[in-house]
Amino acid sequence: MRDFAQITIQDPMSAVKPLNFLDRFWVSLLKDSRDLPLMQLTAKITLTLLPLTVLLFFTHGWVWGLVFVAHFYLNHLYFKGPFGLMLHCAIHRPLFKKEYEALNNYLPWCLAPLFGHTPETYRAHHIGMHHAENNMETDGSSTLQFQRDDMRDFRKYVTRFLLFGVYELYLYHRTKNRKFFMNRILAGEIAFYTMVIVLCFVNFTATFFAFIFPLIVFRVVAMLGNWSQHCFVDAEDPENPYKNSGTCINHFYNHKCWNDGYHISHHIFPHMHWTEHPNHLLQHQNEYAENKALVFENLDFLRVFILLMQKKYDKLADHVVNFNGTFKSKEEIVELMKQRTMKIEAIQAVPA
Numbered sequence: 001m002r003d004f005a006q007i008t009i010q011d012p013m014s015a016v017k018p019l020n021f022l023d024r025f026w027v028s029l030l031k032d033s034r035d036l037p038l039m040q041l042t043a044k045i046t047l048t049l050l051p052l053t054v055l056l057f058f059t060h061g062w063v064w065g066l067v068f069v070a071h072f073y074l075n076h077l078y079f080k081g082p083f084g085l086m087l088h089c090a091i092h093r094p095l096f097k098k099e100y101e102a103l104n105n106y107l108p109w110c111l112a113p114l115f116g117h118t119p120e121t122y123r124a125h126h127i128g129m130h131h132a133e134n135n136m137e138t139d140g141s142s143t144l145q146f147q148r149d150d151m152r153d154f155r156k157y158v159t160r161f162l163l164f165g166v167y168e169l170y171l172y173h174r175t176k177n178r179k180f181f182m183n184r185i186l187a188g189e190i191a192f193y194t195m196v197i198v199l200c201f202v203n204f205t206a207t208f209f210a211f212i213f214p215l216i217v218f219r220v221v222a223m224l225g226n227w228s229q230h231c232f233v234d235a236e237d238p239e240n241p242y243k244n245s246g247t248c249i250n251h252f253y254n255h256k257c258w259n260d261g262y263h264i265s266h267h268i269f270p271h272m273h274w275t276e277h278p279n280h281l282l283q284h285q286n287e288y289a290e291n292k293a294l295v296f297e298n299l300d301f302l303r304v305f306i307l308l309m310q311k312k313y314d315k316l317a318d319h320v321v322n323f324n325g326t327f328k329s330k331e332e333i334v335e336l337m338k339q340r341t342m343k344i345e346a347i348q349a350v351p352a
Contacts, residue, residue: 001317001318001319001320001321001322001327001330001333002297002321002322003321003322003325004285004288004321004322004323004324007249007250007297007321009249009250009278009281009282010250011249011250011251011254011255011259011261011262011277011278012254012255012258012259012274012275012278013275013278013279014034014275015033015034015035015036015037015275016036016037016040017036018033018036022043023036023040026039026040029095029096029097029100029103030095030096030097031093031094031095031096031097032093032095032273034273034275035089035093035095037258038086038089038090038095038258039095041079041082041083041086042086042106042107042111044079045079045083045111045114046111048074049071049074049075049079049111049114050110050111050114052067052070052071052074053071053114053210055067055071056068056071056203056206056209056210057199057202057203057206057207057210068209071209071210072209075114075115075214076214076217079115080115080217080218080221081253081256081257082256082257082258083111083112083115084115084117084218084221084222084257085257085258085260086107086258087107087108087112087117087122088126088258088260089258089274090104090107091108091122091123091126091127092127092270092271093271093273095107108120108122108123108188113192113195113211114210114211114214115214115218116211116213116214116215116216116217116218116219117215117218118166118188118189118192118193118215119187119188119191119192120184120185120187120188120189121166121169121185121188121189123184124169124173124181124184124185125140125141125165125169127270128173128178128181129141129169129172129173130226131267131270134239134241134244134267135230135233135238135244135245136238136239138172140161140165140168140169140172141161141165141223141226142230143157143226143227143230143231143233144233144238144343144344145343145344145345146343147341147342147343148227148231148232148233148308148341148342148343149231149308149309149311149338149341150309151309153343154224154227154309157223157227158219158220158223158224161219161223162216162219162220165219166185166189169185170182170185170186173185192211195211196211196212199211224301224302224305225301227305228246228301228302228304228305228308229245229246229263229301230244230245230246231246231304231305231308231340231341232244232245232246232294232337232340232341233340233341233344234339234340235339235340235342235344238344240291241264241265241267241268242264242268242287242288242290242291242293243291243292243293243340244267245263245264245266245267246263246264246294246295246296246301246304247261247262247263247264247265247281247293247294247295247296248261248262248263248295248296248297248299248300248301248304249261249262249278249281249295249296249297249321250297250298251297251298251299251300253300253301258274259274259275259277259278260274261300261301262277262278262280262281263301264288264293264295265277265280265281265284268280281295285323285324286323286324288323289323289324289326292326292327292336293323294320294336294337294340295320295321295323296316296319296320296321297319297320297321298319299316299319304316308341313334313337313338314330314334316334316337317330317333317334317337318330320333
């Protein structure tokens with residue numbers, strides 16, 4: 001562990017400035033000029049992955065093989081993380097000014113299906129349910145009822161989501177009588193699967209690698225991410241974002257994925273701009289200390305997940321940030337993490 005006073009935050013705290021005519025054009029459309037990098041990424045994906053997806057359906061032989069390799073690399077190894085977290089930013093803070101708000105549909109409806117997102121389900125799940133319920137029992141992606149350092153429980157978690165996640169999401173919004181989200185879910189799911197079925201008759205192999213395989217990958221990765229972000233939960237205070245979420249700082253992942261490592265502050269202020277999270281940490285370090293928040297330096301959530309499943313708590317403890325000398329020993333951190341990964345069978349309602 002390292003004391004926070006010895007750490008310099010190296011994660012993005014500002015965005016690039018417009019450098020040319022195209023950059024200035026994007027900025028003229030945006031609500032917030034700091035989102036220019038998101039538009040630059042959108043343009044790159046539009047000019048590369050989108051045409052490659054089309055080519056999967058219209059090429060053959062060795063040419064198809066080259067297209068497949070390029071498509072697979074860009075989709076799963078290069079763009080997947082940045083795009084997924086760009087979409088995350090965009091659903092919390094719509095990118096475009098009111099007069100151009102129709103353009104906000106481009107990411108979820110045109111590009112998101114390339115990465116396995118059905119057009120409206122992510123928003124309905126993440127905004128409509130996950131943040132509203134804050135990882136509590138009524139959250140369909142809640143981690144509370146699982147032993148969070150156990151691979152068997154993680155497999156149960158993922159399997160349940162793959163089989164019933166969308167159905168449970170729809171039932172959740174129906175129970176809440178949220179017709180807006182209900183209609184959006186139905187529209188997105190029906191449109192996506194209709195497209196997939198039609199394209200299967202055109203070229204099944206291309207359809208599988210362009211849409212079906214990315215769908216499976218995305219949903220597994222999304223659950224892995226949510227599990228890792230909410231693997232440490234204090235059973236005595238599970239609604240407290242400082243105690244039900246983790247944060248990862250000073251890792252290249254934050255440069256690539258819009259400071260997604262800052263999950264504690266994201267649950268405190270879901271609509272905070274991605275460039276503002278490091279400053280929130282700097283300004284609220286006393287609250288992090290008081291709540292014994294778990295912040296990891298030089299780890300991303302994938303590495304947290306791997307170390308957790310290997311039960312290498314000592315390795316995790318090596319990366320924990322110590323705020324105001326709160327932790328007196330590495331052993332204290334290990335014990336705290338073990339307590340916060342324990343299955344929470346039921347949450348007792350707090351009397352009014």
